[in-house]
Amino acid sequence: MSDARRWFALSSPFPMKRGGELVGAHLAYETWGTLSAERDNAIFILTGLSPSAHAASNADDPSPGWWEDMIGPGKYIDTNQWFVICANTLGSCKGSTGPADTNPATGQPYRLDFPELTLEDVANASHELVRSLGIERLGCLLGNSMGGMSALAYLVQHPGSVRAHISISTAPQAQPFAIAIRSLQREAIRLDPNWNNGHYDDAHYPEAGMSIARKLGVITYRSAMEWVGRFARIRLDSEQREEDPFAVEFQIESYLAGHARRFVRSFDPNCYLYLSRASDWFDLAEHGTGGVEAALKRIDVERALVIGVETDILFPLSQQQQIADGLRANGATVDFVALDSPQGHDAFLVDIPRFGAAIAGFLATL
Known part of the structure; x- marks a missing residue:
């Protein structure tokens, strides 16, 4: 089976938020669909902690992806219309540079010599990838779970770079539970x-x-x-x-x-x-003064869809409401969807018909 992954070389050295840098680092990513001549139909997906870039099957790799029923021709995220990009998170072990990779300075695995990783670093690496594809402004940035936090970091650090945002079962800051x-x-x-x-x-x-x-x-x-x-x-x-x-x-x-x-x-x-530690460290309130609400208010998008699940104990519905209210406060048109899926936090991976219907409906308005 051929490998559908592509590799993007990050700027070298790539600076990290909490100090240190990466030399010769890269992101693994996959794409589906065709980028329009205007380069305005791109959707970038930021994933949870463990997924790879293989969100769906394609000609190069027909094996099912982790969001197989969501992405593809005629599916909820319709690749006949949208150019979809999914990258493996910086710091992961599914193709992108992380602690398991070789440190070029020593020739040995980084292990705990890998620089302290933040979701802001994940966001900045993703932004570099998007720009390398000639995309000045994403049509939509989608993030679920940890990826939703990375998406908020992307939005607050790179204002004006995204037209619409889909936020799924995430948080503007890690909570005690x-x-x-x-x-x-x-x-x-x-x-x-x-x-x-x-x-x-x-x-x-x-x-x-x-x-x-x-x-x-x-x-x-x-x-x-x-x-x-x-x-x-x-x-x-x-x-x-x-x-x-x-x-x-x-x-x-x-x-x-x-x-x-x-x-x-x-x-x-x-x-x-x-x-895991990067998820705990994330706090949107660090980006400026005035707390989470003020930070959300500084995010500049035209449209947003925020989806949460009533049974999610890890990223409770109240945090989804907080995101929706914060984005709305800066003038964005925001759709807030609270689902009663019994599957809890994992519902976005399992309850595809309900999540898909909300996402497809939102994308149809863009």
């Missing part, structure tokens, strides 16, 4: 002896720590309502249980274990730590 969960996830990784201050390898890998971190995440990505509806208190059949007296007994435990098994070796632990 989300910080607490992510802190526990990072602690689980760091307390695994195999993490070894970032110096692990395939034979000595912090699998237990990554497994716990992933399970904690999955618990918060969905809602208690969904767990009850899907699993209740159903126990595994006796032949499915191990002999250990404290082994997995309930179906929900087995489900979490399966999720963890699929994740732990597919995402680099140090990259996970860096991106």
Whole structure:
């Protein structure tokens, strides 16, 4: 199978918000559709913590993407009309430069020598990529989850560079509950002896720590309502249980274990730590004076769609309302959509018909 990814070389050195710089860094990205002659039909997608740039299938890579049912010809984000770009986040391990990559100064992996990463750095790297494609002003900037925070950083740091914005299940600043969960996830990784201050390898890998971190995440990505509806208190059949007296007994435990098994070796632990911490550090209020509301009011877009989910405990609906109100205060025409999807924070990946209908309806007005 061919690789649909493209690579964009960032400015070198690439300065980081909290100090330090990257030399020879790059972003992996993919595109769908055709850029118009006026270069005004581009949608840029900023992702959550773990996805790659492969948001949907294409001719070069027909494998399903993480938003397969959302993007494509005739789909909710219609690539017959829009030129869609999705980049793997700076600091990740899915093709873009991150802690798992080689430090050109030493010839060894960066590990914890990677500069402190912020979502402002993610946004600036993405802006460089967009400009390199000859796009002066995006038709729409879309961000979900952590990517929504990166999108807000993009908007506040690069005023006038985006015509419309779609904000999905995100936050203008990290709140205590989300910080607490992510802190526990990072602690689980760091307390695994195999993490070894970032110096692990395939034979000595912090699998237990990554497994716990992933399970904690999955618990918060969905809602208690969904767990009850899907699993209740159903126990595994006796032949499915191990002999250990404290082994997995309930179906929900087995489900979490399966999720963890699929994740732990597919995402680099140090990259996970860096991106998780960057999410906790993000605070739009740092961009000027007057708090979050004042910072949101400085964002200059013509139109915006803000979507939240009532059952989202990680990025609660009140934060989506705050974003909508803040953008509206600067004169933007804002559509606010509150969905009752039972899937919680992960609903934008699962409840495609309702999210898609809202997104397609909004894009049709641009």
